[in-house]
Amino acid sequence: MADDGTSDRIMFALCIEASHQRGMGHLFRMLGFSSLLKARGTPFLFLINADPVAEKMLAARHCPFRLVDLGASNGWQGELIRRLGITLWVDDRLDTDAFHAREIKASGIPRVTFDDRGPGAALANVNVAGLAFDAREALGGAKVLRGPRYLVLNPEIARYRRRRTGPGSILVTMGGSDTHGATVRVLEILKSAGRGATVVVGPAFAHEAELQSILTEAFTVKRAVPSLFEEFSRHSLAITGGGVTPFEANASGLPCVVVANEDFEIPVARGLAAMGGAVFAGHYCEIDASLLTRELPVAQMSDAALSHIDLHGAERVLDEIRRLL
Secondary structure, three states, X not given: OOOOOOXXXXXXXXXXXXXXXXXXXXXXXXXXXXXXXXXXXXXXXXXXXXXXXXXXXXXXOOOOEEEOOOOOOOOHHHHHHHHHXXXXXXXXXXXXXXXHHHHHHHXXXXXXXXXXXXXHHXXXXXXXXXXXXXXXXXXXXXXXXXXXXXXXXXXXXXXXXXXXXXXXXXXXXXXXXXXXXXXXXXHHHHHHOOOOEEEEEOOOXXXXXXXXXXXXXXXXXXXXOOOHHHHHOOOOEEEEOOOXXXXXXXXXXXXXXXXXXXXXXXXXXXXXXXXXXXXXXXXXXXXXXXXXXXXXXXXXXXXHHHHHOOOOXXXXXXXXXXXXX
């Protein structure tokens, strides 16, 4: 990582949780971050719960990983830190608990956590809160990096970054797992309005029967797309969940209609909408159907998206991490 020859003494542990229930966003984010670590020559190891989809993705990308029981209370964190020579710990698991955080702190290495509102956040050296938009919200951590300047987005987006100039085709992508089947609800609304779309379902999608029951020739379903960002480039508007995906879309110049899959995504969606590159259509249980079917000012939204969301967040985060080592 550094230019002083110390990179061979550094080992990052990237501890994540990925499943149909939790979603795949933490994995996707750390895959993007690991790309930067590779480019900087920094060794890393993924620590992840057993999940066949996530394991397959890591293996396909030649990312070293080890399966761990994230909920175990047997001190596995300290044992791995000592045995593997881990020098910095990264948690991307949403909320962490105090026991887990204390185990790492006792080992004497720095810890970085992402979008963490759990009790363990207070014991982190850095809490990277790229999806935090309320300046009044108290977030744990010795240092908090707040707001979209610190979003870790995949550098591949740069290849497909362009301005949209007007209405065109619609892309629907509700996340790697779409835990609650929001894709089906969105397509029902589009179908009722006589609209079509390209639909991308993620690797942990588990609502195939419901999806098949509503499909018409107006919908094209794609699975296991080689690059979601390349798929972005083919469309003028995306309907997405409220996690990192709409920020990735905006970074590529693609305006979004955001549907929150979880309650915590609601302020995130509102924050993104306030920047002008997206509109918020509500929680998946009560979608404002009009926002999915009306003509939106695509060119204006694309300009706002490109001006507010850049691709340097991972570098900013890594610069902060380097100060801990």
